């Protein structure tokens with residue numbers, strides 16, 4: 173067996189944990205680059221509190237705002253702007269966009285050069301040869317798990333694709349997860365980000381590179397997301413549901429960093445590169461179709477005995493009432509996930525301008541993505557087009 177284990181050096185989880193941001197930053201350095209989410213009204217108080225916490229410790233800080241998903245050119249420009257400040261610690265506060273930007277800048281400041289030197293798929297794919305500037309990641313959504321991963325997803329609008337910077341240099345030094353920061357998320361953001369976490373747990377559970385220890389964490393995340401995503405969506409003030417989703421998101425990041433993902437994220441990367449679709453919406457919309465196709469192929473005998481056993485375990489999570497044969501329950505999983513997505517009132521892909529004519533190009537791009545390599549079975553282009561069509 174061959175494996176590596178990647179996770180933040182330290183994880184601090186709990187309601188109120190964010191109050192310690194200043195002290196945690198001061199433990200690492202005095203000059204703080206504070207990369208934060210854009211002007212979501214709900215996070216205004218959080219940003220202000222973080223500023224006060226940094227000031228209370230007497231830290232020197234430079235602030236940068238991230239609006240929307242990070243793009244190659246914007247990250248290069250930001251890195252050039254902050255380099256003279258010589259930050260000793262980078263605080264990334266926000267959703268996946270702010271945290272991934274923090275990680276990307278951390279790697280580039282230490283390693284030199286520009287994004288395309290290191291970017292997978294469309295760049296030169298050079299490894300980072302030095303540890304990045306230490307990052308403290310503070311998520312304000314319960315979704316991407318970016319606080320625990322070693323990659324930063326960047327979009328190239330010029331090429332219409334998303335690709336990752338990747339390497340141990342990008343793993344945050346500290347993941348500071350305070351579920352209270354997610355209490356005011358609007359329902360639509362709760363739904364889409366939560367489905368990202370759920371998809372990440374599910375894909376890493378079935379991924380070719382999954383290991384027993386990632387399976388254990390992925391199942392824990394899936395159980396929490398299965399029981400708490402809909403309640404958190406319906407009533408954001410249910411704190412237990414918010415806490416569950418924050419744990420699920422964190423675990424999903426650890427799992428994807430160590431086991432990989434699959435076709436859901438391959439398709440989501442293709443969709444997100446060409447259309448302004450929130451990542452979690454893209455994941456949620458194609459998830460039922462990918463799961464159904466994976467299960468169909470697994471039942472047909474494409475992936476050894478352990479994978480159907482895992483599908484049965486998934487059926488226990490999502491279809492707890494044990495009715496019908498094993499095959500029937502596995503086959504019903506895709507439909508159950510479909511109903512789950514409908515309960516979350518997720519927009520369809522056509523709402524973002526995706527049409528039938530786009531599907532072949534999207535399927536082809538998904539087939540070239542890094543995520544799809546870990547899918548438990550090979551899905552051909554025709555199958556990927558079918559999955560996209562069902563989500564239009």
Ligand SMILES: [Fe+2]
Pocket residue numbers: 316368369372437451455
């Ligand atoms: Fe994701």
